[in-house]
Amino acid sequence: MAIIFKEQHANLNILRDKKIAIIGYGSQGSAQAQNLRDSGLDVLVADVPDSSAWRKADEDGFHPHLAKEASALAQVILMLIPDHLHGQVFRSEVLPGLIAGDALIFAHGFSIHYRQVIPPSGVDCLMVAPKGPGGLVRNLYRRGLGVICLLAVCQDATGHSQEIGLAIAKGIGGTQAGVIETTFSEETETDLFGEQVVLCGGLTALIKAGFETLVEAGYQPEIAYFECLHEVKQIADMIYRYGIQGMRGRISDTARYGDLTRGPQVISSLIKKRMAEILDEIRDERFAQEWLAENRAGRPRFSKLIHEDDDHPIEGVGNKLRSLMPWLEEV
Numbered sequence: 001m002a003i004i005f006k007e008q009h010a011n012l013n014i015l016r017d018k019k020i021a022i023i024g025y026g027s028q029g030s031a032q033a034q035n036l037r038d039s040g041l042d043v044l045v046a047d048v049p050d051s052s053a054w055r056k057a058d059e060d061g062f063h064p065h066l067a068k069e070a071s072a073l074a075q076v077i078l079m080l081i082p083d084h085l086h087g088q089v090f091r092s093e094v095l096p097g098l099i100a101g102d103a104l105i106f107a108h109g110f111s112i113h114y115r116q117v118i119p120p121s122g123v124d125c126l127m128v129a130p131k132g133p134g135g136l137v138r139n140l141y142r143r144g145l146g147v148i149c150l151l152a153v154c155q156d157a158t159g160h161s162q163e164i165g166l167a168i169a170k171g172i173g174g175t176q177a178g179v180i181e182t183t184f185s186e187e188t189e190t191d192l193f194g195e196q197v198v199l200c201g202g203l204t205a206l207i208k209a210g211f212e213t214l215v216e217a218g219y220q221p222e223i224a225y226f227e228c229l230h231e232v233k234q235i236a237d238m239i240y241r242y243g244i245q246g247m248r249g250r251i252s253d254t255a256r257y258g259d260l261t262r263g264p265q266v267i268s269s270l271i272k273k274r275m276a277e278i279l280d281e282i283r284d285e286r287f288a289q290e291w292l293a294e295n296r297a298g299r300p301r302f303s304k305l306i307h308e309d310d311d312h313p314i315e316g317v318g319n320k321l322r323s324l325m326p327w328l329e330e331v
Contacts, residue, residue, distance in 0.1 A: 003181040010170035021074035024081035025053040027134030035141045039171040046070035072097030078105045084295045086111035109184035114288040125155035126165045146173030150182045192282045197275045211314045221317045
């Protein structure tokens with residue numbers, strides 16, 4: 001069973017005499033920087049000068065720095081920029097300012113697990129990963145709540161890495177919910193797997209396939225949109241709140257019987273075999289090397305693929321139907 005830490009296991013005092021540098025003022029960076037500041041800690045923010053993130057940090061009262069400046073001034077450095085930038089920014093901006101006893105913290109294990117960042121021997125290296133987007137991290141903190149976090153240590157140079165990680169988790173609100181102990185490899189591989197086969201890749205492919213099947217069979221695209229895309233949120237919300245069995249207890253018996261008998265026909269043993277193959281690509285680093293090479297090449301395949309669905313019928317139908325639902329702006 002997982003080890004779960006709570007409020008009583010974390011002590012903010014270990015961070016009171018330290019400067020904390022947030023490298024990257026995006027979704028997670030802005031949320032964590034503001035939460036840590038509101039927790040009474042000394043926070044510096046770094047981003048690209050004259051960027052929208054730099055201006056937002058300035059508006060939020062942080063007076064942003066260059067990454068090299070912030071890293072040299074701080075004793076705790078949180079790398080909250082996109083994964084594929086970690087290696088370059090770490091080597092050129094962060095590493096020169098690190099000294100023995102500093103702590104290097106990540107919100108995802110990718111760059112450490114795939115050796116894009118090699119921390120110096122005298123530096124603590126750990127991960128504090130909120131299991132929710134930055135907006136949720138910030139909003140729950142302001143309500144006195146928090147998002148569950150994952151905690152992992154890959155290098156404990158000072159003997160205090162876990163204490164530092166728990167203090168950061170407490171500072172962003174995570175110990176209000178719980179902090180689960182894990183490893184860099186477990187977090188990285190499961191996170192990539194979930195994104196690829198269920199949450200993003202699997203879900204969007206399933207939605208499009210269902211939509212196309214109904215339209216090709218002669219049904220109206222608008223009706224297909226509602227059945228295969230729009231109502232996904234209703235089911236997802238119930239699963240999110242109550243679990244799978246809880247969702248099944250809140251739908252019709254007809255829907256439940258269809259779920260139990262037809263679902264396994266769609267997600268068959270053949271699909272699970274393909275999922276296992278994708279997991280193998282993650283674990284043996286083929287996916288990571290492919291993604292890093294794609295970035296080095298200027299993202300030609302990524303750019304092509306991301307625009308391929310721009311003209312998919314589900315997008316046009318969705319735009320039209322969503323314009324009839326102004327309440328979606330409140331969601």
